[in-house]
Amino acid sequence: MTRFVRIASAALIVARTFQLMADSRKVLKIAITASGQITADGRPTTIEALISILQELAKNKGKVWYYREAPLADPHPNAMKVLKAIVDCNLPVLLSSKRDYSDYIDDKGRSVPRQ
Numbered sequence: 001m002t003r004f005v006r007i008a009s010a011a012l013i014v015a016r017t018f019q020l021m022a023d024s025r026k027v028l029k030i031a032i033t034a035s036g037q038i039t040a041d042g043r044p045t046t047i048e049a050l051i052s053i054l055q056e057l058a059k060n061k062g063k064v065w066y067y068r069e070a071p072l073a074d075p076h077p078n079a080m081k082v083l084k085a086i087v088d089c090n091l092p093v094l095l096s097s098k099r100d101y102s103d104y105i106d107d108k109g110r111s112v113p114r115q
Contacts, residue, residue: 028057029101030086031067036076047081051089058089065104067096 030050031039038045040053057064064086068079086093095105096114103111 026060026062027065028053028062029065029067030082031099032069032076032079032082034070034073034076036078038078038082047078047085050082051085054085054089054091058091062091064091064093065096065101066093067099067101069099071097 029041031042038047038050040050045053054064066082066086068075096103097105097111101114103113106112
């Protein structure tokens with residue numbers, strides 16, 4: 001019976017470890033509205049709160065998917081603050097032209113469907 005308990009405990013620990021690894025954020029989806037509202041994974045946030053999220057993401061070697069409403073208009077100052085924070089954390093970023101992040105902008109400025 002003791003051996004069974006040890007095996008069950010080890011299995012539970014392994015399962016919990018895999019769950020924690022799956023839960024750890026690897027991609028953060030950031031959106032900026034034309035009026036400057038910031039969302040992270042669909043939830044409104046402030047630049048101050050976002051900076052701490054980005055720092056944690058950098059520790060986990062994550063990346064950012066970034067969308068900005070009205071990309072041809074002058075950016076809201078918050079958009080520039082967000083980009084600065086991403087760069088300061090040395091995070092890779094993929095730009096998207098679609099609110100649902102179903103594409104990314106390649107190095108030639110073309111929209112490419114995300115797979």
